[in-house]
Amino acid sequence: MNLSVVILNYNVRYFLEQCIKSVERATKNIEAEIIVIDNNSQDDSCAMVKKLFPQVTLIENKENVGFSKANNQAVAVAKGRYICILNPDTAVGENTFLDCLHFAEVKEDLGAIGVYLLDGTGNFLPESKRNLPTPQVSFLKLLGFGRHYYARKIGETSKGKVDVLVGAFMFLKKSVYDEVLGFDEDYFMYGEDIDLSYKITQAGYQNYYLGTTSVLHYKGESTQKDALYLERFYGAMSIFYRKHFSSSGVLNSLVNIGVSVAKKVKGKKRSVPSETSVVLENTVVLTENFSLLKKLSESMERPLKASSKAIFQDSIIRNTLFIFDAEYMPYAQIFQVMKQLKNRNNQFRICPPKSNFILGSDQSDEKGSVTVF
Template identity: 65%
Template sequence: MKLSVVILNYNVRYFLEQCLISVQKAIENCEAEIIVVDNDSKDGSCEMVKTLFPAVTLIENKANVGFSKANNQAVAVAKGEYVCILNPDTAVSEDSFTEAIKYSEKTNNIGALGVYLMDGTGNFLPESKRNLPTPKVSLLKLLGFTQKYYANHLLENSSGKAEVLVGAYMLLKRSVYNEVGGFDEDYFMYGEDIDLSYKITKAGYQNHYLGNTTVLHYKGESTQKNAVYFERFYGAMQIFYKKHFNKSVLLESSVSAGVALAKKTHKIFPEKKIKKSTTLARSYFFTENIELLEKLASKTATVFQMVSKNMHSQIVLTDSLLVFDAEYISYKEIFKLMKQLKGKGNVFRIRPSGCNFIIGSDQSDEKGGVVVF
């Protein structure tokens, strides 16, 4: 078997459904399996998987065992030559896995591979490619200086070496994953991907970033720098430095002082939320299914104009609600349109193939929402 796609789920039933639909489409021409690990969700996620995706291997944990342990559980039963660690609040392009495997197979000494991650507004997520967070770089990030934290030497659409990747999408050989011991279970929900990336490079491999295929990730790296964020970041970095750097009183004191300063700075200069547009001038549905359009219009009390995927260039699409029917237009095409139409006051929603809901997110630090119709 060529590929095992591993998805850890926790109470995101509708996002998981879309993720699975997109993954199934992307592995149609690949010998692959899908493994879902559920960390004791209470929202019907497991029932949905059993009913709609009987071919998926489902591991049902009776407690939330965290990110690291759950993914390690899945990889332990995986059969693929490659494994892809994938978040449930993602949707993948139809070529995501084939392009990633093709790149990996032609790249010598490759460790893990990350791809272009985009949020629900069509914007690139910089955590797709990062540098090693040394104590100095981490302190600067806590204070809002992210230039050295992200791998800005690589353009978004280019490809090349990147020291640290994000756990929302990481593809690597299962043998490499097992060689470095997988995710470190001392981490619960932050820092695991940094640690794994670093262990891979310490083992002599080189991590890479691939910018020619896109994955939609609704919940990007949080930009809400509240007290909880700082404590989680500090806690994860403490574990990381203790394991991989020469830990000293000076280092721990410096990081602790940096966290305190960042908290204080945030209180004095709180981050301003970008105001969302409260009024959308028009609503468009990219579909050829009139019945579907009428159902959604009735549920949302919205007047939709049907749009052909070949006609959108002839319409001025600004300050509009844009709903994409993934049964009519591919995810690759949807992502291309989102990139083209971002920053113009537009709001994006997707109706996954065969589903009675639309899904989307208007800020990268929010989980997003679902409308069932």
């Protein structure tokens, strides 16, 4: 088998359904398997997988064992030569895995591959490619100065070597994953991807960023940024620093101070709810399915109009809610449109293939939106 796609789920049933459907489409011409491992979700995620995707390998944990341990459990039973660690709040383009496989086959020093991640607003997520968080870089990042944290020397749509990739999408050989002992289980959530990226380069391999293929990552859906999130995120940064850069008591103290200050500052910022001032003037459904249009019209309290892809010939479209029918438009094309129409007071929703819901996210740090019809 060529590829095992590992998806760790926790209470994101609708996003998981879209993720699996996009993966199935992207692995149509690849000898591949999908493994979903669930960390004791309290929604009907597992029931949904059993009903809609009986061919998917489902592992049901009876407790939330965290990101690292759960992914290691799934990789242990994976049969693919390559594995892809994938968040459930993602959707992959039709050629994403083929692009990664073709790129991987010509890189003898291949560690892991990361790709262009865009959020629900169509904007690029800079964590797609990062520099190594040395003590100085980490300290400045914790205080809000992240200029050297991200790998800006590589263009968003370019290819190149990077130090650190994000755990929402990591594509690598299973043999490399096993060699570096996978994710470090000292991390419960957050920081594992930094640690794994670093272990890969320390083992003599090279991580690559592949900006020519895109993956949608809603980001805010898997985890809400509450006090527990802040504790885990900055705690993970401290673990990574102590494990790999613990050479000076003074530097240790500085980073610990930075972590404490950052937690307080971030916590205060999060106490003020974010607001959007977008006034939507139109709602456009990209579909040829009039049954879908009728169902959406009945469930949404706004006038809808169907449109073909020709609408995008208009160079300036603003203040519009776009609903994409993924049966009508491939995911890769949807991503391109989202990039094209971003930052114009537009919002985006996707109806996955053969589904009775639409989903999206209007801010990369907020919980996503699901409308069932």
